[in-house]
Amino acid sequence: MKDNLLGKFLKFSYGSWVGLIIGLFTTMLVTRILPPDALGKASMFDLFVQVCMILTIFGTDQAFVRFFYEEQSNKRGALLFNSLRIPLFATIVIICLIVIFYQPITLFLFDKESLLLAFVIAGGIFAQLLFRFAQLVIRMQQKGNMYSLLQIFQKLFNLCLVISFFFLLGANFEVLIFSTLITLILLNIIAIYFGKQFWSIDNLAIKNVKHSQREIIKFGAPFVLTIFISWLFEAFAKIAIRHWSTFDELGLYSAAMRLVALVMILKTTFSTFWTPVAYEKFEKRPQDKDFFRNITIIVAFAMYLVAILSIAAKDLIVILLGREYQDAAIIMPFLVFMPIFYTISETTVIGINFYKKINWHIFIAGMACGINILGNWLLVPDFGALGAAISTAISYIVFFTLRTIISLKYFKVKYPLVRIYIMALIVTIYAYFAIIIDNLWFVILLSFIPLSILIVLFYKDLKLIIKNRVTLVNRK
Known part of the structure; x- marks a missing residue:
């Protein structure tokens, strides 16, 4: 079986x-x-x-x-x-x-x-x-x-x-x-x-x-520019810190990335699991759009949940790094937006991938990359690694938005976009307070507000998904 x-x-x-x-x-x-x-x-x-x-x-x-x-x-x-x-x-x-x-x-x-x-x-x-x-x-x-x-x-x-x-x-x-x-x-x-x-x-x-090899090259060649722009999009923060700041700031940024390890694990694991499953599902049942909507709901809930918990525990986690890396805790809260919006976009970009409209990836990555470069140019000289983190957060929200809007042109699915954006705003506000408040327990206590809003927004759909799943298993 x-x-x-x-x-x-x-x-x-x-x-x-x-x-x-x-x-x-x-x-x-x-x-x-x-x-x-x-x-x-x-x-x-x-x-x-x-x-x-x-x-x-x-x-x-x-x-x-x-x-x-x-x-x-x-x-x-x-x-x-x-x-x-x-x-x-x-x-x-x-x-x-x-x-x-x-x-x-x-x-x-x-x-x-x-x-x-x-x-x-x-x-x-x-x-x-x-x-x-x-x-x-x-x-x-x-x-x-x-x-x-x-x-x-x-x-x-x-x-x-x-x-x-x-x-x-x-x-x-x-x-x-x-x-x-x-x-x-x-x-x-x-x-x-x-x-x-x-x-x-x-x-x-x-x-x-x-x-044939020719078909492989023909299909893959457009990805070179796309992936390069995507790489520049993700990596420019480090390049900017290297150019406008110091190796110490770059080290703090790298350490902060390690603090979002839990959210990054979800991103990597889901992307690895999702790609073959999505293609196989589309080959067999291309009209089953509820499947893709439900996956987006589950992924959005899970990513926001882990992100909020990671921000709440940032000062606990940073203790692991040692005294030299304490400033990494200030950088970390805005870095969670990268894995959040990349992972959710993996479920909403499927229309572009299914119908092989790969040239759109160049446009999407290019626009997001341009915003990231501009953000780093404006913020890194004055704010160092923190400025790079904020720029990264903004550009990934744009990245998700473009991926989703263009994908819907080819494969229309009723994604919970309003709720996703509401949670983006809530987590942004929470990340800001987590940076300016220098009290571990108050930051943890404050996390109950975004957690409660998250549960209220997604509870009904998650309950329905679980109920349908249990019904299907019982029928078998």
Whole structure:
């Protein structure tokens, strides 16, 4: 019997929750053994690897996901190799350029010239590329348990390696980037082994694949600009802090991002679980729009609930970071808007994705990115990391709005938009008071107001969804 949606979600999510616990312990350790500027430099490494990944992968990962269920099951390995050819070639080119121009690159990223660090960056890009596709193979087969185990291994390996490299290298940022690289290599070995039927070289000989390499590139190419703009949209805050502020402020911003780990876990887990489920549902029952509306209601309620609780507990969580990172608590409340509105928009953007109107993603990401850049330009020089967080919050609300409005042109669903925006206003007000009030227990007590409003707004729909679900199970 097929797993129900809740069962699938739990399989995909338990790795995130276990990983969250390990990750919090790692964060507590890292912020006590490393200064904020080291965390800032390590975040620049992550940033650079991400942008190189966008350029090398050329949107072929999106094509692999979109064409997976349309391809015959015995030819999906050939689809994987067709999707990998261009990225592998582009990665080799990027690596050569990094080695040739290692001096300005490493100087900008780490404030020091180092050929060794250039090779570490190159290795990180190659390892991240392979892991991206290795994860997709497991994800698209809906192997939730294996996906969760990979997430747990990732956190465990990283924790062990951070401790090991700290004793070898001392309190240097290299501890974090070396740990990241070795962790990716180990994860690739595990993920490729458990998906070995897809990675077998015999798949190279398979002919008459439904989706050729040309089709893959044609579908994926528009995503390059879209994803790059999306990356710039998400990453510009760090770039702005690096340019207009200090590595210490960048470290505080990175630490604050770790404080919203619970909300980010929901974002990542849901997006991972939702994509294959949504496509499969649309292929089988495209007229079942109540399904998509109900998912939006559940996701909106869950995201706001966790966000409010995270803001309420921010001063408790920040204790884990150590004295040097106390200011991260001021930055954190507005950062919750990023995972909230990204995750909800994943349920409301489906019209664009289902009907392959992918060029809209360029427009949406471009508009949101422009607002984010303007916001950072205005706020970061005066307010540092806090200004970057506020700019990020505003731009993600715009991002959600554009995604939803344009999606409804192609796939009309009665989303609870008024209630979503009401809660956005309520959480904004609560975030503001959580910043200016320097009393932990009063902030916690104040959280009962947005929590009560949230329950009142969504109670009726949630009760109906649960009732219909129980009725359906009883009929079976």
